Amino acid sequence: MKCPYCGEPDTRVLDSRATQDSSAIRRRRQCVSCANRFTTMEKIEEEPLVVIKRDGRRELFDHGKILKGLLLAGQKRNIPLSRWEELVGELELELRSSYVKEVPADSIGDIILKKLRKIDEVAYVRFASVFRQFPDVEAFKAELDEILKETGEEGQEPG
Amino acid sequence: MKCPYCGEPDTRVLDSRATQDSSAIRRRRQCVSCANRFTTMEKIEEEPLVVIKRDGRRELFDHGKILKGLLLAGQKRNIPLSRWEELVGELELELRSSYVKEVPADSIGDIILKKLRKIDEVAYVRFASVFRQFPDVEAFKAELDEILKETGEEGQEPG
């Protein structure tokens, strides 16, 4: 590992610790030549995860894009950014473990909705209104009624 | 290091190799639980390198910004992208090894010009015309004359 100060490739590890969620390893290194110290991170080199859109076109799975959608749905709902990032993390893990390489966009939407519902119902409805592309106010209202009907059974998985 | 497929934190290294320029280490890992394999990269966690602009304001050193400037200066000069990336890499190494944490923008410009001149004189002049903010055509021409005068003594450092 090349030293960022002098460019020599010979450096030694002084300390190495996994990050809290074990998604990366932080190492403290020291250059054998100039004795300067620096920090490195070992992270997963993303294997491409392809999303199949409704029109059949493919594109790469994009953290940021999904996060943006969640942030929009969660406006003024006072939910920390970290909660959304966590959700996206769970989502990706779920996708990678269940599917192989390509995932229909609708499956992603369904997973998000399932998770979102347990976090915030307002955000859930907002997200659904975009994702399901409700054709009119009636369809929107129907979804709301559905939720209100089930609100009593908190924490229950709907059949 | 958490497995991206099943989420278990216990994974083993199968193979590890430095990249060509030794700026990173690629590891091939295998999950102890699900036996899936994946690739990781250990890279330097950038320590912030601050640029002091002419007006005194500070901002973070930005690879991309400099690369863009070089690309612009090198338009139609048929120089591979990799050459510019290499230049930016050398620049950053130089900055980190000579200065401490903060570098005047002008020093950066000077280093770039010095390197640029050895690569392509047209790109050099274009870059200089922006960086030195030549006030008029005369100043521009003076710089060109300067270069033409020294063109014979190839590879020589100007006094």
Added chain:
DNA sequence: TCTTTACACACAATATATTGTGGTTTATAA
């Protein structure tokens, strides 16, 4: 098509990173 380059895979010997423990400092939150 042929060549080159990059990545994946396997194996064995040895050097080196890891891990726990514990202390310090710094920044952020309460």
Added chain:
DNA sequence: TTATAAACCACAATATATTGTGTGTAAAGA
């Protein structure tokens, strides 16, 4: 102001990653 969390530091015992060597394959360029 006082907690709390991260990052940094040190040390020692041991497990684990590294390295060379070599094969195969797929992608990219000539």
